[in-house]
Amino acid sequence: MTECKLFIVEIKDNDDHDMMNRYKEYVHKVMQYYEGVLRVFHPINKKAEVLFSILMYSFKRIKELIEHDLSHEISGRSIARSLTENLIMMKYLVFEESTHANIWEDFMSYGLGQFKLISSRYSESASSPKDSHVPINYIDAILSSETNDAFLNMDTRYFNQKKIRDKAIQVGEKELYDFYYDYDSQFEHGLWGAIRESVSVVCDNSSHRFHHSIDVEDKQKLTSVWKDCEMLMNKSIAFVHTMFSLPSELTKYE
């Protein structure tokens, strides 16, 4: 039998890596500024804390993308999805702020409530995994350092992940959902579309009747998420800037 001839779609790496590193420095400076604003001017302002922290989470993700060269990898799509979701969530929280008292505290409580559920599973189960990546002792320490006991009983409708499409529509970012989030979710959840694009490759040998194989040597790269991630990060910064104004030198990159 003749050998398989895997059809690998060629994806060129056109990313400007120097520019990506300069961009990382730029966002780092933005975050240094916001860290100072939070520490020096608004240490107990929950809105500032939540918005700057979400922005920082997005920065950490884009930093991973740059430092570990993930823009053509599956992880890159996961990062792009995370950036989209963070932006929609920030806009949603601000949108709801006027009608939802304590939305910032509730957002924090929702996340901690999820942690509490995980913690309970570990403590209640006799067969909880050992040496897992879940730092259960640290999670418990975080939970016991929080004084808000209400987070277990709170209304979770506002922050439920399933409602992300509704949130996107509500804050005028439906296109982000339609054109990016849904696609990236395929990769996050390992659905067949994503598997087909990244792992399952066609054999180009005509005598093999175009069967599929798996890209065991990791030859099949994906198109770069860099430009979209940069756009999403810029949109996120610009949004926070409308409430916590950046110095003019940080309002645009280059």
Place this chain on the structure above:
Amino acid sequence: MSNANSVFDMNDHIQKEYLELLQSIKKTISKENAELLLDEIQIFWKKREQKIDFILKWLSSEKYVISYFTCATVLDTSGTDYYSFLLTGDYHIFDDPVVFHLGSSTKTDGEFSEYLLNMVIKTIEDNIRILTSYNHFIWVIPIRFLYSALSTIDDIEGKVDSLFLSLFSNITSMDEYFSKCKSVSDIDTNISEVKKRMICLSENERKDSTFIDKMTALKNERTIKMLHLNNDAEIFYFQMKSYFLQSIDTLFTAINANMFPFIRYSPSFLTFQMVSKAFYSSPDTILVVSKSFLNFALYKSLDCENFKDIGMEKYMHIIIKEGYRSELRNFNTIDNNDINFAGIKSIVGRITTDIKDKAMGHKEKKDSLRDLI
């Protein structure tokens, strides 16, 4: 959605808080409670030290774009003298001296306290005027109080004595100075001829004043008389030591705060210039001295009375819109460690004429000053 919480908003908030504090202090200050109230001002600024540091750090990424008006009791906005202060730099701060009066009060008798109280009130009133009417382009912040680097300099007393001894050609120690010099003529005999001409002891000295004339004028100053020093040698040492300390403090404070000083008082500036030469090995020193020399030259050469009819608003529009600040930012006043007097004379002359010409044909602009700054 409009942008908010900028560094300017943060600073405006602090300036407003300070205005409220000064207004309440002005209503109640007396000889009896002055120390307590000045202490309150110190605490006010100490509590906001990190905030000021943050604001100034993020105003600009460029070095030395803030000009601060220092070594003065008041800025005095009643005339046009301070117009030249606004010509250089992108941002302008009046180095609030109120807190320094607290230190002075501990070493004075009753009479001086009355004098000091009047000084404090004068400064507070001047601050209130700036904070009320000029707050869009001049901020009041006690720069020396927050950024003084004097305590970080090793053996400051020794350095000051060395600078003092460098005024003499044949005296090598302080003991020798105090044993050889008692009267003004003793000092006159021992001091170097070059230094005699360079030294400036009070504001209104003429260029052709002799050293003895300068000392006579100094001895007649009220603050000197109040000190009851033993002889002329002590007076001269006290005065020069004050100027040297102030100059070293100004130089290192400026570098520490990333600003350049506007010094109006001639004795302070001329000593500052003399002292700074000892530190020319640092590029920051050269930059600070260069910019401060330009400030002083503009102050001395620019006849701001010419702009009296233009008014402050129009004057500010002209100097910002016509790019004088940008031009002056790049002007090198020090070339190969020498001051470029000819260049300064030329640029100051041209700018004076230009501003007057522009003012004649200037129409009201729509932009607010805040937008321009």
